[in-house]
Amino acid sequence: MEQSILNSPFKIKNVEFHNRIxxxxxxNCTTSEDLLELVSSRSGGIIxxxxxxxxxxxxxxxxxxxxxxxxxxxxxLANNGYEFYAKYxxxxxxITNKPYIISVAGIKYRENLKIINKLxxxxxxxxxxxxxxxxxxxxxxxxGYDFEASDELLRCLYENIDNHNIGLKLPPYFDMIHFENMAxxxxxxxxxxxxxxxxLGNGFVFNELMEPSIVPNNGFGGIGGSVIKPFGLxxxxxxxxxxxxxxxxxxxxxxxxxxAYEYIKSGASLxxxxxxxxxxxxxxxxxxxx
Ligand code: RRO
Numbered sequence: 001m002e003q004s005i006l007n008s009p010f011k012i013k014n015v016e017f018h019n020r021i022x023x024x025x026x027x028n029c030t031t032s033e034d035l036l037e038l039v040s041s042r043s044g045g046i047i048x049x050x051x052x053x054x055x056x057x058x059x060x061x062x063x064x065x066x067x068x069x070x071x072x073x074x075x076x077l078a079n080n081g082y083e084f085y086a087k088y089x090x091x092x093x094x095i096t097n098k099p100y101i102i103s104v105a106g107i108k109y110r111e112n113l114k115i116i117n118k119l120x121x122x123x124x125x126x127x128x129x130x131x132x133x134x135x136x137x138x139x140x141x142x143x144g145y146d147f148e149a150s151d152e153l154l155r156c157l158y159e160n161i162d163n164h165n166i167g168l169k170l171p172p173y174f175d176m177i178h179f180e181n182m183a184x185x186x187x188x189x190x191x192x193x194x195x196x197x198x199x200l201g202n203g204f205v206f207n208e209l210m211e212p213s214i215v216p217n218n219g220f221g222g223i224g225g226s227v228i229k230p231f232g233l234x235x236x237x238x239x240x241x242x243x244x245x246x247x248x249x250x251x252x253x254x255x256x257x258x259x260a261y262e263y264i265k266s267g268a269s270l271x272x273x274x275x276x277x278x279x280x281x282x283x284x285x286x287x288x289x290x
Pocket of ligand 1: 050077
C-alpha cells in the first residue's frame with residue numbers, strides 16, 4: 001500500500017482530518033501540556049482523554065505498565081472533567097485547525113447524556129466519541145457488552161439531542177453474533193463513526209519481580225499493545241463488512257506503518273495509536289508520515 005494514503009486527508013461528516021494518524025483516547029491527552037504536544041505534533045487530529053462530569057483523580061498508582069509486546073492499565077478514568085476539555089478547545093483552535101474530538105465516558109449511564117447535552121454549548125470541538133468500553137471502573141460493566149443497555153443509552157441520547165457528530169468507541173468483540181448484535185443497534189441511530197477497539201479488559205501481567213504489574217483491582221487491567229492487534233483487525237474487518245458505509249477508526253497494537261496499512265486494508269479510514277504513543281511520545285507521528 002502506498003505511503004500517500006497515510007498522509008492523505010479524510011473527512012468524517014464535514015470534519016477534515018489532516019492525515020490518517022492520531023492519538024488514541026487516554027494516551028498523551030489528559031492535561032493541557034499533553035494536548036499542546038499533540039497540537040504541535042503531526043497528528044491528523046486530536047482526541048481528549050475520556051471525560052466524566054467532574055474531575056477524577058483515578059485509580060491508585062502504579063496503574064500503567066508496559067513491556068515489549070503489551071501494555072496494561074487501570075487508569076480509572078483519571079481526567080479533568082468535561083468542562084476542562086470543552087474549554088480547552090478554544091486554545092487548541094486558536095493554534096490549529098486540525099479536528100478536536102472530546103471523548104465522553106460518564107460513570108453512570110445518565111451522566112453521558114448530561115455531558116453530551118452540556119457540550120452542545122461549546123463550539124470548539126468537532127466530534128464527540130462516546131466511550132462504551134472503559135474496562136476499569138470497579139463495580140461497573142462495560143456498556144458495550146450489554147446490548148440492551150447500549151441500545152437504551154443511544155435511544156435516550158438521540159431522543160434528547162440533535163447531534164449527528166457522535167462516534168462510538170467500542171470494546172473488542174470475540175463472538176460473531178455479538179458483532180451482529182452491535183451492528184444492528186448501530187444501524188438504528190445516526191452514529192457518524194466507530195473506533196474499534198478499546199483495550200482488552202481485565203488481563204493480568206506480572207512485572208520483572210513477579211508481582212502484579214499494576215496495583216488497582218488486584219492487578220487486573222485493560223491490555224493494549226502489539227498482542228491485541230489481531231483482535232483490533234478482526235473488529236475493524238467485521239464491522240466494515242456489516243456496516244460498509246460507516247467510517248471506522250482502527251486502534252489496537254499499531255506500532256509501525258505496516259500495522260497502520262493492515263488496519264486500512266481491513267476497512268479503517270483512520271488509525272489511533274495508544275501504547276506506542278505512550279512509549280515514544282508525539283514525535284512518533286513523524287515516522288508514520290515520512
Ligand atoms: O481510564 C481508564 O482506565 C481507561 C479507559 Br476510560 C478506557 O476507555 N480504556 C482503558 O483502557 N482505560
